[in-house]
Structure formats: C-alpha cells, structure tokens
Amino acid sequence: MDILSDNKELIPEFYLGDGSFLLNTSGADLGTNHMGDQVGDVSLPDWAESPQDLVLKLRMALESNSVTMALPKWIDLVFGNL
Secondary structure, three states: OOOOOOOOOOHHHOOOOOOOOOOOOOEEEEOOOOOOEEEEOEEEEEEEOHHHHHHHHHHHOOOOOHHHHHHHHHHHHHHHOO
C-alpha cells in the first residue's frame, strides 16, 4: 500500500457551513495525486458519513473540554514558549 501523509492546519470552513466545499461539484480538473489517480472530491475518513457529518464532528471535537484544556500546549507548540 502506497500512502503518503501530509498534515496541515484546517481552514475555518472545516468547522463552519455544510461541508459542500469538500465536493468538486463543478467537475474542475484538479489533476492527479501521487498515485496517478484523478483528484475529485475530498476523501472522507471512515468515521464521517458525509461532508456535513465531518464538519459537525470536527466542530464538536474543537469545542470539547479536552481540546479546551490542551489549547495552551498547542499554542506553545506552534508559537513557542514565550
């Protein structure tokens, strides 16, 4: 299995709206990926039933107590311990 991972910070749209930005509804030619497959809609993780479900679950996770408690550690990691 050939899988390359590339992690990025999520833009605000990942937490707002209906997730329609994850679908290539206009059929734009987005080229091919590193495996030579045509790029189209964003591939969703197995735990997301739809783009709307993904956005909802991400928003719920972001607003959770565990994320709130870890936020200072994330700020230190990203911006350095000032």
